[in-house]
Amino acid sequence: MIAGAVPEGEVSDPAGQRQGIQSVEIGTRLLQALASSGRSLLLRDLSRSAGMPAAKARRYLVSLIRMGLVEQDANTGRYDLGGFALELGLASLARLDPVRLAGPVLDDLCERTGETVALAMWGNRGATCVRWLEAGGPVTVTLRTGVVLPLLSSATGQAFAAFFRSPYLRRMLDAEIEAAAAARQATPAALRAALTVQLDEVRRHGIARAAGSVTPGVNGFSAPVFNHAGRMVAALTLLGIIGSFDLDWDSPTARLTKEAAATLSRRLGYGGGEAAEVAASAGHCEAAPGRGDRRA
Template identity: 50%
Template sequence: MATDKTRAGIQSVEVGFALLDVLAHAPGPLMLRDLAAASMSAAKAHRYLVSFQRLGLVAQDDATRYDLGPAALKLGLASLSRLDGVKLARSRVGELMESIGHTVALAVWGNRGPTIVHWEESPESVTVNLRLGDVMPLLSSATGRCFAAHVSQDAIAPMLQEELARARKIGRTDVPATLADVRKLLVEVRERGAARVVNTLLPGIAGFCAPVFDSDGHMALGIVVMGSTAGFDTEWNGAVDKPLRAAAARLSADLGYAADAAGTGLMR
């Protein structure tokens, strides 16, 4: 079977795509000379741009600058609409699990809160008594804390009040005691780019959860890593936290999220 390198193609299409790629990564419209500088002569670039304009892939403004056109937008939106974040994440968690050596799970925001939708258990890790479909608490799980930091605060207010009341009733001291404590915790989660718990959800178990954002800057899912505290690196920027956040960032980028874009990062 022919590989991508040996399979016959149309070289002019590949050459012309270089112009579209430059526009896609530019902060705004470009003059012809700037657009062509990296890959071809201005005269050659102009011929491609004429065809791209006819197709709607490129538009030209009054100042003779070029930018992506409506057809390019339509293609981009169609691609984004077909991206399944969970499906894409499921194809990658095995590699992450093997590199970290601990159980990896995926969670999404369901109608009752953060819900585990995929589970990949490391053969070297201890068994954690959780099941697919389990809804994670907001205050005592890394998953819950991660979602609480990024979803609409109005959406989680009743759940937070209920969990705070329950914690006070049984005298828990390992979770926030007041709404002010909760807000402080969630600020830390957003600043660090992940949530962490140690001996909080389950005795002897530690966990991290990193958010994955979609093209609108909303949290699409959480990637969770957990394991026994006996062999689990609980340090920030350590052997678990760092590769987990890197994996979440790569997946976010593949879902169209721009980390430097102006957005709230909150789910609506």
């Protein structure tokens, strides 16, 4: 072999640091084509999507079928992902950690907005802050890890109330409504009716908002994060000081928060649309908040 030459079947990394098996990379193009199509494909369509001649694609498909990564319907001749591909996908999904994957997303959102960002997940006591990142500006917004946020009066809680599906959430909403009704001398029915309207608005915009948060004078937006099954698994929240934090539904802060939540959702395997498009499957909560006391 000539010194410095790459063995047959291997491909050199552009940086000269690693070598790979070129045939594996070529075969992966067929798997990517099947995965992106969302349906089984005939050989001519599959080879076209993978960018290779049909005769070449057929040879690779023979090996992929033997490995269980691809299967072929004996009646139609169509190719689809095989059982082993499904096992690999499920194993990969089981390893996805929203908190770990959220790190770069939170960093990016904090840097782009200059505001405090947080990630909350559903715990045994409700919507719980599991990670937060302070912007470090002249005025800081502090949010402790482990704090449980109210469903009625916080942007984070309202995001869960609008998109999260759990019988325990409904019970917690009922308890908060009863307490709020007693404190404000209002009827639970009136608070539930008001919340129904509010959560419909949250679902329509795909994001929750609140003014006057845990720390007085703080605004907040909170957007849902979905997993591969289309279920909400976390809420991504952006917090800022009233006066400099725009709470309009179409503001840059709202857009960036939704974009960050969508990015994290994709990293968790979610392939659906915006939060507003999947809101119908999240269920509607017949409850309502009081007015005024809002938290982010």
